[in-house]
Amino acid sequence: MEISFRGKRALVTGAGKGIGRATALALARCGSKVTAVTRTRADLESLVLECPSIEPCPSIEPVCVDLSDWDATEQALKDTGPVDLLVNNAACAKLQPFLDVTPEQFDQSFSLNVKAALHVAQIVARGMKSRGCGGSIVNVSSQASQCALKDHAVYCATKGALDMLTRVMALELGPYQIRVNSVNPTVVMTEMGKIGWSDPGKARSMTSRIPLGRFAEVEDVVNSILFLLSDKSSMTSGALLTVDGASWPAENLLRTC
Ligand code: NAP
Numbered sequence: 001m002e003i004s005f006r007g008k009r010a011l012v013t014g015a016g017k018g019i020g021r022a023t024a025l026a027l028a029r030c031g032s033k034v035t036a037v038t039r040t041r042a043d044l045e046s047l048v049l050e051c052p053s054i055e056p057c058p059s060i061e062p063v064c065v066d067l068s069d070w071d072a073t074e075q076a077l078k079d080t081g082p083v084d085l086l087v088n089n090a091a092c093a094k095l096q097p098f099l100d101v102t103p104e105q106f107d108q109s110f111s112l113n114v115k116a117a118l119h120v121a122q123i124v125a126r127g128m129k130s131r132g133c134g135g136s137i138v139n140v141s142s143q144a145s146q147c148a149l150k151d152h153a154v155y156c157a158t159k160g161a162l163d164m165l166t167r168v169m170a171l172e173l174g175p176y177q178i179r180v181n182s183v184n185p186t187v188v189m190t191e192m193g194k195i196g197w198s199d200p201g202k203a204r205s206m207t208s209r210i211p212l213g214r215f216a217e218v219e220d221v222v223n224s225i226l227f228l229l230s231d232k233s234s235m236t237s238g239a240l241l242t243v244d245g246a247s248w249p250a251e252n253l254l255r256t257c
Contacts, residue, residue: 003230006031010229011083013067013120014090016043018190019140022218023087023225025050028060030226035080037063038090067116068108077123082131085229086124088117089140091158093192095151106154113158118165121180125173134177136229139166140221141182143244148254152196163240170238179237181228186244187215212245
């Protein structure tokens with residue numbers, strides 16, 4: 001299936017590393033202009049350097065901001081041109097046993113994983129609505145939105161909230177031809193994935209419950225994001241697309257690993 005985003009502008013959050021970086025590069029390869037948003041300037045500089053090697057040469061516009069800062073985000077994104085495609089990808093995973101969760105950890109996680117996703121989507125969707133040409137938004141959620149994972153109380157809660165945000169956004173933005181979906185991957189061995197799953201015992205315990213027998217690759221997630229952004233999914237909105245090798249049966253909803 002050929003997917004082209006020629007003539008489109010995409011905005012990707014958390015584009016410095018991992019899934020967000022690979023998504024930004026894949027969108028550029030498919031012909032889109034990309035606004036790449038993250039908080040580490042060095043990652044943006046290396047992303048821009050990596051991009052010219054892509055043919056035909058599209059542009060990556062770097063935006064450096066801490067997305068958990070509402071006002072700074074407003075300021076940083078105010079001059080971004082019309083955006084057709086949004087990937088709300090930035091998130092943090094701070095793991096603690098439930099009884100040790102602190103208010104700071106809770107607030108930091110919800111500020112980025114939920115509130116910033118809502119805020120960036122508001123900014124982008126207002127523009128889409130006023131231009132009247134629709135758009136597509138993908139929120140990067142997680143298997144953790146539906147599956148209890150040890151030490152992941154706050155992370156799971158943020159992703160559960162993001163799933164409901166996806167559904168309500170789809171409901172309210174649909175009349176403006178703005179589609180909103182999420183991808184819900186299992187573990188991917190990015191920097192974030194390594195926080196929880198580097199231990200071989202834990203990793204085995206998780207993969208043993210995934211019928212396909214492996215974690216997801218970054219590319220598996222990127223391909224699902226591209227599909228949901230593209231016209232190939234033009235009647236799909238409000239969907240939570242699992243990228244988890246079929247690890248959702250009821251008996252798998254409680255994980256002790
Ligand atoms: P990652 O490798 O840790 O990359 C996250 C990116 O987000 C980094 O570029 C990071 O920049 C940026 N970011 C973090 N906090 C930010 C902030 N306050 N403002 C702006 N940018 C910020 O993570 P990943 O594994 O690619 O995860 C991407 C998405 O997939 C997340 O939504 C995650 O929840 C989801 N997901 C991941 C997994 C997994 O196992 N990896 C599984 C399911 C879902 P810095 O490096 O500067 O912090």
